[in-house]
Amino acid sequence: MAEKSSIFDMIGPVMIGPSSSHTAGVVRIARAAIRILGAKPTSAVITFYNSFARTYEGHGSDRAIVAGLLDYKTDDTRIKDAFDHAKENGLQYTFKSVGNASTMHPNTIKLNLTTADGKQAEVIGQSRGGGVISIVEVDGFPSNFSANLHTLIIDADDVTGSIAFIASVIAHDDCNIATMNVSRKGRNELARQFIEMDSGLRPITLDYLRQLKWVKNVIYIPNIDL
Structure with a gap:
């Protein structure tokens, strides 16, 4: 059954950045991922797929994902300086891109996160527009939750x-x-x-x-x- 959207989904969230899909949704994917991990990570491998792979730098999705890993909310003015804050907080990150993953949603991100004590998590999320997200896989287990509940x-x-x-x-x-x-x-x-x-x-x-x-x-x- 198709997912239903409310009028609030269409209006979109209060946020920093040019696009709810490329900023607000990205921040939310990262904030959900660090809660799955149970802590803020010290290292992250961030893979953008399809549309995200082609546009993440120009649309600020790279800063948005790092800001989310620092647990900044979608309307936090620090998002634009997320790279500097990551360095201050000891977060190391690597960006990868896969431009033609035909089985994946156009706006998909995979996060491979590690904490200082070696705990790890792999989270795959989709940004569906209007700031709405779906976490579709956790550590290889299929899932489907929005983190709005x-x-x-x-x-x-x-x-x-x-x-x-x-x-x-x-x-x-x-x-x-x-x-x-x-x-x-x-x-x-x-x-x-x-x-x-x-x-x-x-x-x-x-x-x-x-x-x-x-x-x-x-x-x-x-x-x-x-």
Whole structure:
């Protein structure tokens, strides 16, 4: 089913830069990625695909992605000086471009991020216009979330009833699930659940999920615009 857009999506966000697709959306992809990583990175390999690969310098997407990795919001005036701020903050980055990736959305970015202690994450995001984004892959697991809602990412053993159990735990917080996507790399292998929710979870609920023996990792991403 096609994704629906609101009048606010069409108007676009308050932002710095010439294009919501090439600046605001790019900033949001990076801000979502550092929350998946769990920290600000010290190094980043940034790959622009298709339209982005041809225009990222002229449209300021290079500064926007670096600004997002520094956790600047879309309307932060520091975006234009993001390269200088990255140097001050010890963030090293490399840009790559792939101009003809036929299977990918025209405005796609892949981020390979590493923290000072060696933690890594690979995140692929799409900028869909009006500042709207979709995170379509995390560490090789297909996903589809916008980061405009509260998002829960759970790595768990592929055990019977795990999806229903986690949904019931979330329900105890009076939290409504907006979308859920589950992917795994093979039968009885690690499964990753991506759950978007209309409201946030309590810290005690997250702690409970983390102590379950069959749950391996829990990432919680509040709405990135808050």
